[in-house]
Amino acid sequence: MTAVTSGPRFSHVDDATAMRASLSLLLPELRFVSSHESVEDLLTARPEADVVILDLHLANTGQPDASQGTTAIRRIVEAGYRVCIYSQEERRFVLAACLAAGATGVVSKAASLAEAEAAFRAVAAGEPVIPPGITGLIEVLVRRRSITVLTPRQREVLAHRARGLTYAEMSRSMYLSESTLRGYWMELAQLVSEYLRETSPGDIEHALGLRPGDLLDLWPG
Known part of the structure; x- marks a missing residue:
């Protein structure tokens, strides 16, 4: 196998040797x-x-004090790297906290290899990668007027993405090209990432009707 010698460079951090x-x-x-x-x-x-x-x-028995979670993300971002989470974690508040801590993307280990590769390349290009679980969470925040900066078209794209529609399916129903829809999604994803990084857990708890302190164990300090 010939080693790849051009293109974005990736480093991988995982405690599992395999x-x-x-x-x-x-x-x-x-x-x-x-x-x-x-x-x-x-x-x-x-x-x-x-x-x-x-x-x-x-963290495991061999490295019980290893940095992990949002602390790990912040340390790596502060060192000048982009971060893409690649995890089996599925709790949407935890994944949203990853974006709030500075991760550019979040990818499930259950995703296909083609999907994972595309997501890693997108993060390398500076494109936010937001999984469906967080998209649904953001839609709730938009409906409850916690996020108010979106245009009507961006709201429509968000609603379709939260329901799992592909760009091809959205293109047929919205009468817009797939490239145009990708542009709307890119703008939307950037706004969402900025919102999560700038908003306190208390404000998000209030918007979602959670009890005060429910997010404190998850959200970056």
Whole structure:
């Protein structure tokens, strides 16, 4: 197999040895420059990478004090890397907290390899990658007027994406090209990422009707 020598550079952080050894083999078209069992190891090595593909849960019996979750995301972002979460975590508030902590994208390990590769490339290009669970959460915040900066067209795109419609399906129902719809989604995703990073957990709890403090254990400080 010929090593990829051009394109964005990826580093991978996962405490599972099999995952670290296999991801670059499963995605041979991506340029992997390093893999690490912990954030601490990554930050010591300081690889020349554009994106860090990060598992959320890194503490185990061998490294019980390893940074993980939103703390890990913030440390990596502060070191100058883009972060794409690659995790089995599905709780939407946890995933939203990842974006609030500075992650550019969130990808499920249940996604197909083609979907994961496309998402990693998008993050390398600076495009926010927001999973359906968070999209539905954002739609609720929009309906409850916590997010008010969206245009009517962006709201329509959000509603369709929250229901799992593809760009092709939206194109037929909205009479717009897929490229135009992708442009609307990119603008929307950027606004959503900025909102999550700038809004306090208390404001989000109030908008969603949660009890005060419900998000404090999840949200970055």
